[in-house]
C-alpha cells in the first residue's frame with residue numbers, strides 16, 4: 001500500500017467565502033466540468049442543516065453518495081480552522097469509502113471575510129467573493145482575500161447590473177494578493193469555467209507530484225470568545241462556542 005503522504009491521497013480543496021457568494025454553485029460547476037475526468041468527493045458545512053449537500057445532490061453533477069454534510073452547530077470558521085476534527089473525519093471516511101479519490105472539495109459554511117481553512121484540513125483553498133458584494137471588497141484584504149491559493153471573483157455575468165468594473169476588481173485583488181492567482185468566474189460563461197477547471201487540474205498535478213506545499217493564509221481577525229478569552233485585541237465579535245486551542 002502506498003504511504004499515506006499528501007502525494008498519495010486526494011487533494012483536499014477548501015472553498016470559503018461570505019454567505020451567498022456562490023460556493024455551492026462553484027463546487028457544482030467544478031464537478032460538472034471534471035466529474036468524467038477525475039474522481040471527486042464533496043463535504044459541505046452548514047450550521048444547522050444539510051441544505052448545501054442536498055442542493056449539490058439535486059444538481060445531478062456527482063453520485064449523491066459522494067456528497068456528505070457536516071453540521072457544524074457553531075460558527076463556520078470553528079469547524080474549518082479551530083477544531084477540524086469533524087471535517088477531517090468526514091473527509092477521511094469519504095476517501096476510505098471511495099478509494100481512490102483525486103479531489104475532495106470541502107465547502108465552508110458562509111462566514112465573514114476573515115474565515116480561512118486550517119492547512120491541517122485542506123491542501124489548498126479558494127476564497128470566493130462575488131461582484132454583488134461590491135468592487136471594493138477585493139481591496140479590503142484579509143487572510144482569505146490576500147493569501148488563499150485562488151481568489152474567485154464570482155458571478156461576473158451580473159457585474160453590469162450592480163455597477164462593478166470586473167477588470168478593476170480583478171486588478172485590485174491581484175494587487176492585494178501580491179500576484180497570487182485571481183479568476184473572474186461565472187457559471188454562465190464557459191470560458192471562465194474552463195479557466196477554473198484548468199486551475200484545479202494544475203493544483204492537482206502539483207499535489208500529486210509533490211510540488212504543492214499547503215500554505216496557511218493566516219488566522220482570522222482578532223476576536224473575543226463568549227467566555228471572554230481574547231484572541232488578539234478585543235473586537236466585538238462574540239462567539240458561543242468553546243475556546244479554541
Ligand SMILES: Nc1nc2c(ncn2[C@@H]2O[C@H](COP(=O)(O)OP(=O)(O)OP(=O)(O)O)[C@@H](O)[C@H]2O)c(=O)[nH]1
Nearest residue numbers: 018019020021022023024025110155158186187188
Ligand atoms: N448570476 C449568477 N448567480 C450565481 C452564480 N453562482 C451562483 N449564483 C447564485 O447565487 C446564489 C447563492 O449561490 P450559492 O452557491 O448557494 O452560494 P453559497 O456561497 O454556497 O451560499 P451559502 O452556502 O449559503 O453561504 C444562488 O441564487 C445562485 O443561483 C453565477 O455565476 N452567476
Ligand SMILES: [Mg+2]
Nearest residue numbers: 023024052107
Ligand atoms: Mg453553499
